Amino acid sequence: MMSARFHTTYQVRCPASEIEARAQGIAVEQSVEMPLPAIEDARVLADIVGQVAGIADLGDGGFEVKIALAIETVGADAGQMLNMILGNSSMHACVSLVDVEIPPVFADVFGGPRHGLEGLRARLGAGRRPLTATAIKPQGMAVADLAALAHRLALGGLDFIKDDHSLADQAFSPFALRVPAIAEAVRRATAATGHPTRYVPMLSGDWGRMQAQLGLARDCGIDTVMMAPMLSGVASLQAIAREWPEMAVLAHPSMSGAGQIAPDLLFGTLFRLWGADSVIFAHHGGRFGLSAAMCARLFARALAPLHGLRVSLPTPAGGMELARVPELLDFFGRDVMLLIGGSLLLARERIPLEGAAFQRAVENYFA
Amino acid sequence: MMSARFHTTYQVRCPASEIEARAQGIAVEQSVEMPLPAIEDARVLADIVGQVAGIADLGDGGFEVKIALAIETVGADAGQMLNMILGNSSMHACVSLVDVEIPPVFADVFGGPRHGLEGLRARLGAGRRPLTATAIKPQGMAVADLAALAHRLALGGLDFIKDDHSLADQAFSPFALRVPAIAEAVRRATAATGHPTRYVPMLSGDWGRMQAQLGLARDCGIDTVMMAPMLSGVASLQAIAREWPEMAVLAHPSMSGAGQIAPDLLFGTLFRLWGADSVIFAHHGGRFGLSAAMCARLFARALAPLHGLRVSLPTPAGGMELARVPELLDFFGRDVMLLIGGSLLLARERIPLEGAAFQRAVENYFA
Numbered sequence: 001m002m003s004a005r006f007h008t009t010y011q012v013r014c015p016a017s018e019i020e021a022r023a024q025g026i027a028v029e030q031s032v033e034m035p036l037p038a039i040e041d042a043r044v045l046a047d048i049v050g051q052v053a054g055i056a057d058l059g060d061g062g063f064e065v066k067i068a069l070a071i072e073t074v075g076a077d078a079g080q081m082l083n084m085i086l087g088n089s090s091m092h093a094c095v096s097l098v099d100v101e102i103p104p105v106f107a108d109v110f111g112g113p114r115h116g117l118e119g120l121r122a123r124l125g126a127g128r129r130p131l132t133a134t135a136i137k138p139q140g141m142a143v144a145d146l147a148a149l150a151h152r153l154a155l156g157g158l159d160f161i162k163d164d165h166s167l168a169d170q171a172f173s174p175f176a177l178r179v180p181a182i183a184e185a186v187r188r189a190t191a192a193t194g195h196p197t198r199y200v201p202m203l204s205g206d207w208g209r210m211q212a213q214l215g216l217a218r219d220c221g222i223d224t225v226m227m228a229p230m231l232s233g234v235a236s237l238q239a240i241a242r243e244w245p246e247m248a249v250l251a252h253p254s255m256s257g258a259g260q261i262a263p264d265l266l267f268g269t270l271f272r273l274w275g276a277d278s279v280i281f282a283h284h285g286g287r288f289g290l291s292a293a294m295c296a297r298l299f300a301r302a303l304a305p306l307h308g309l310r311v312s313l314p315t316p317a318g319g320m321e322l323a324r325v326p327e328l329l330d331f332f333g334r335d336v337m338l339l340i341g342g343s344l345l346l347a348r349e350r351i352p353l354e355g356a357a358f359q360r361a362v363e364n365y366f367a
Numbered sequence: 368m369m370s371a372r373f374h375t376t377y378q379v380r381c382p383a384s385e386i387e388a389r390a391q392g393i394a395v396e397q398s399v400e401m402p403l404p405a406i407e408d409a410r411v412l413a414d415i416v417g418q419v420a421g422i423a424d425l426g427d428g429g430f431e432v433k434i435a436l437a438i439e440t441v442g443a444d445a446g447q448m449l450n451m452i453l454g455n456s457s458m459h460a461c462v463s464l465v466d467v468e469i470p471p472v473f474a475d476v477f478g479g480p481r482h483g484l485e486g487l488r489a490r491l492g493a494g495r496r497p498l499t500a501t502a503i504k505p506q507g508m509a510v511a512d513l514a515a516l517a518h519r520l521a522l523g524g525l526d527f528i529k530d531d532h533s534l535a536d537q538a539f540s541p542f543a544l545r546v547p548a549i550a551e552a553v554r555r556a557t558a559a560t561g562h563p564t565r566y567v568p569m570l571s572g573d574w575g576r577m578q579a580q581l582g583l584a585r586d587c588g589i590d591t592v593m594m595a596p597m598l599s600g601v602a603s604l605q606a607i608a609r610e611w612p613e614m615a616v617l618a619h620p621s622m623s624g625a626g627q628i629a630p631d632l633l634f635g636t637l638f639r640l641w642g643a644d645s646v647i648f649a650h651h652g653g654r655f656g657l658s659a660a661m662c663a664r665l666f667a668r669a670l671a672p673l674h675g676l677r678v679s680l681p682t683p684a685g686g687m688e689l690a691r692v693p694e695l696l697d698f699f700g701r702d703v704m705l706l707i708g709g710s711l712l713l714a715r716e717r718i719p720l721e722g723a724a725f726q727r728a729v730e731n732y733f734a
Contacts, residue, residue, distance in 0.1 A: 025654070029654070031505075031506075031533075032504060032505035032506065032507070032533075033504065033531060033532075033533065033708075033709065034504050034505055034531075034708065034709030034712055035709050035710065035712070035713055037713060038709055038710075038712035038713040038715065039505055040715060041505070041507065041508050041512060043507065044505050044506075044507040044508060047507065048505060048506060048507030049505075070507070072507075072537060072538060072539060073506055073507070073533065073537060074537075075535055075536055075537035075538065076536070077535055077536060077571055077572045077576075079535075079571055079572060079573075079598050079599055080535035080536070080537075080571050080572075082598060082622060083532065083535070083571075083595070083598055083621050083622070084533070086622065087532070087533075087595075087598065087621040087622055088532075088620070088621055090621070090622050090623065090624050090625065091620060091623060091624065091625055091649055091655045091656075092625060092655065092656065093625035093626060093656065095625075137399060137400060137401050138398075138399035138400070138401055138406055138408070138411050138415060138416075139398075139399065139411075139415060139440055140399070140408065140410065140411040140414065140415030140437070140439075140440070141408050141411060145408060164400060164401075165450065165454070165455075166398075166399075166400065166440065166450065166454075168442055168444055168446075168447035168450070169442055169443070169444060169447070170439060170440060170441075170442035170447075171439060171442065172439060204444055204446055204447050204450075204602075205444045205446060205447075205602050206446075206574040206602040206605070206606040207573040207574035207575050207603075208574050208575065208578070209444075209602070211575070228450070228454075231446050231449060231450055231454065231600070232446055232600045232602065233573065233598070233599045233600030233602075233603065235571075235572050235573040235576070235599065235600075236573050236574075236600065238573070239573040239575065253455070253458060254450050254454040254455055254457070255449060255450070255453065255454055255457050256457065256458060257457050257458065257624065257627065258457065258458055258459060258460035258462075258627065259460060260624065282458055287392070287396070288458045288459065289458075289459065289460070341400075341401060342400065342401030342402050342405055343402065343405075345401055345402070345405035346402055346404060346405040348405065348407060
């Protein structure tokens with residue numbers, strides 16, 4: 001009997017004369033990583049060694065290689081899944097990972113978002129509309145100044161106000177001082193606006209430190225956090241979903257690389273599978289180079305049916321501006337969160353007004 | 368007064384007409400990530416915003432860009448350091464990180480290897496000789512078979528016998544069953560050989576699970592573990608060095624990428640700074656594409672004086688063979704560990720003999 005397998009798909013650049021050997025090399029590297037004649041165990045040869053399932057010529061020296069890996073090599077750990085689907089092969093510049101088949105057992109094991117788009121909307125009483133988010137920055141400001149900025153942003157009635165991803169636990173704004181102060185500042189603003197704006201602190205450090213941060217955040221009445229899976233380890237993303245299911249989690253793209261894992265796959269499928277309620281990605285036309293087509297595919301993956309998993313809220317970012325709201329909503333539709341950070345902060349003392357204009361523009365677009 | 372800064376160096380590919388803007392873009396992205404006119408805090412503008420410290424034309428559309436970042440933005444977390452030195456800029460395919468200045472305060476904060484080359488040699492009574500290592504694989508074997516293989520390998524009198532990096536916590540060989548069984552098998556062999564061979568289990572999962580694994584390993588008499596910093600999060604590497612200082616740690620290169628962080632910098636300097644006692648890297652002439660010059664630089668960095676930090680044992684691997692031992696030792700000299708995995712396993716029932724030949728070849732080369 002064949003063991004259960006799942007397919008991984010790579011794009012490989014090499015001379016046509018080498019592609020069969022390269023494909024077989026990936027199959028071995030991503031499974032047993034040793035010469036096959038050294039394997040004495042017949043079950044391992046039959047059930048564990050990766051198999052080349054297909055090679056397609058894409059032209060111009062590019063090939064698409066499909067490998068069948070054994071599901072049982074992944075176990076129940078997101079880090080080990082990443083180890084098996086790319087891991088050592090990440091050291092080959094000519095190899096990128098473009099697709100991973102998600103068998104139902106992976107959905108059972110990892111569970112996907114615990115809240116997802118609909119859970120976040122329900123908390124905000126947002127009906128079926130798109131959501132808004134902004135960021136508190138720059139790092140280096142004192143805690144009181146960060147809190148004052150958060151207060152101004154929250155007066156605009158935005159949905160989510162997140163820490164900049166650079167806010168870790170530095171001396172200028174330690175987590176244990178920053179988070180209660182900002183949470184309180186946002187609470188004061190929401191008492192004035194009547195809108196249940198969420199403050200979203202950034203988690204950093206190892207999982208032990210993250211858990212202390214999660215506890216402190218919960219004690220401040222916070223129910224949403226942010227972390228960067230490729231920086232902190234995807235196992236930490238999985239651990240939040242598993243061990244802190246009441247917390248929603250926004251996944252930040254820091255250290256996600258320049259496409260060695262295709263962004264649509266990484267953000268739209270893998271982060272979602274591992275538990276991200278929202279995936280922040282660098283949208284086309286901002287400071288980063290993703291194509292509009294790639295962003296559309298990422299968006300579609302985050303929302304596509306996947307063994308009953310909740311959908312992950314796509315959150316385009318990375319240099320968006322208020323003037324682009326209609327274009328962005330035309331492109332993505334309702335099921336999106338628009339994250340506008342720096343350009344909103346340019347309004348300085350008019351931040352509450354600009355924030356309110358952003359919120360109104362998004363709320364009214366499909367109304 | 369200027370705040371204290373450290374330099375990061377990037378290679379950037381772009382038209383010459385764009386390099387100044389790109390350099391300034393990196394300086395902003397890796398510090399405040401927002402339009403400078405939006406910053407109201409004079410101290411942040413003076414002390415926190417990254418500064419372009421130099422641009423050199425490398426020819427052929429390549430440039431070297433030096434950025435001065437504020438030390439205080441790093442704090443005391445290895446993950447946050449990675450966030451600041453590459454983080455968001457990892458999403459630019461045209462940007463790679465090639466050097467990071469390590470000011471003394473980083474050495475104080477991170478502490479480097481707790482054992483390093485000399486600590487590992489002392490445990491093994493290895494004098495000034497090079498060390499040897501091999502790997503237990505393939506994954507998919509039952510625990511008893513993995514233990515029997517480890518026993519055969521240990522009978523050869525090798526220094527380190529490590530789990531393959533694919534051995535996580537899968538159902539076919541759960542950590543809690545595998546590690547005690549292999550530790551016992553290696554102990555039986557060392558009683559026969561008289562050589563204090565170390566068994567090195569692979570850690571996986573979030574830091575909470577890693578700590579449970581560390582505890583179980585310690586209870587089995589194990590004093591050396593392996594983990595993959597770029598897979599599990601560099602903060603977990605730092606956490607082992609900080610919270611389990613009696614444990615030596617081998618850093619595995621899974622998910623280290625194809626040079627967006629230059630391997631000499633990543634393995635020779637950063638992993639060392641963050642606490643790796645040994646750095647396993649894919650050596651020239653094996654299955655991966657590193658140049659001999661890059662491997663030589665990596666080696667030199669791992670051993671170079673760095674504010675009094677212990678040196679990290681360079682461990683070339685990735686398709687090495689017994690026949691290459693003289694060449695490898697000629698290339699690296701004494702201060703190295705040779706890791707030969709798959710090719711040693713080809714010996715099958717002659718593994719103890721081949722292992723002993725490997726050990727003798729290394730022990731005698733400089734004797």
